[in-house]
Amino acid sequence: MDQGMKMLLTGFDLLLALTLLWLAWQLLRSTDIFKAIIFFICFGLLMSLAWVRMHAPDVALAEAAIGTGLTGPLFLAALRRIERKAGKNMMSEPAGNGEETGSRWKARNREMSPLLWTVTALTCCLAGLLIWTVLIIPRPLPGLADQVAGSLAESGVNNPVTAVLLNFRGYDTLLEVMVLLLGAITVWSITHAPFPPRVPDTSPVQKAAVRLLLPLICLIGGYLVWQGAYQTGGAFQGGAVLSAALVLLLISDFLWLPGMRSLPLRLGLTLGPLVFVLLAGFGILVEKTLLRLPVEYAGPLLLFLEAACGLSIGLTLAAFFAGGRPASDLRETPYSGEAKGKGPAES
């Protein structure tokens, strides 16, 4: 029974790995961008399953929520913009010309053959190097797991992943949060949302479903942030779920972006990074070390930090999806693409 179960699981893992490779190949060779995005989403979902099989539920949750649940729609939104700009609909290409695109792909393939050979050779070198590295890793695996488990009591949380991410190696997470903020600033600097202006055409079924699901999504996002202290979860996963709620609001035309005030959004975007920097400064002043937290207050401080970061991450990811700052925020004429004269007429 035990032996059979083990074989079954090995077979499952093998199938999973092969499917992932096949999906990656299909994703790369697909000439239809829409199809490639769908492959990407499937790849991400199966990848998060692979993370679960590797006993890394935190990474699996992040992969499912951010890598797939949010990046996929982000790609779709980008494709939609490209299509609108190009003035044609690539999604609705007649099914009959798959043959033609295939041959075009082959033709281009033959043309850039030297480059292709170089890339293939380099990829093979990298793959060989990786395989070799995996083979020479000493067993048992060296790692810091024991040290983390030993000082878990000082961290203020019970989940070793959260302890490492927010306390022992808070520096890395601080930089990650800053990178997200930088991304949001870049998106806001480029254009205003929605870009290009879209026609509200929402199905009543969609509106009803969003009304039904929204409170639950917010609850789950908050729960994931709070749960980070005990088990799988945390600011990034909770934030991604919150941003999913915001994205649903955006695509169902509940939030009408041009009418939104930008100050609350700005405050929300910077709340997490701000709290992080304050905590870092607090560490320097009180504990004489950057980001070191006093042991007795570490738990509540980390929960506060995670809540602030979760909110900011959710807003940041939703800002990526919206693709620009609210139109009410404009002080100068935006880069408007083809949408001339459709800029923010209202105050």
Next chain:
Amino acid sequence: MTIPEIIGLACIAAGIPFFLSGTIGMLRFPDIFTRLHALTKADNVGLGFLIIGLCLQTDDWFIVIKLVLIWVLVLTASSASCHLVARRALQKGIRPWTRE
């Protein structure tokens, strides 16, 4: 094995054909509308059987509530997204398949 566990196993076994037929329908049906029909109808019933079967395997009410919640959420999401896909297809002018 207790009687609820056996009934649970039977429910899970009853759910498998629905998943199977849903998958085959998705692959073999002629157009987008019939494929959607196969996918949502079959998956919902199949998942329902699976959830009932799993509920009967546990003693913990909390897990039962969670499982039923998953079913309700999947029902909501899949029916709404099915409607949206079909609506978009109709807007694009894709005609439903008919047997000529």
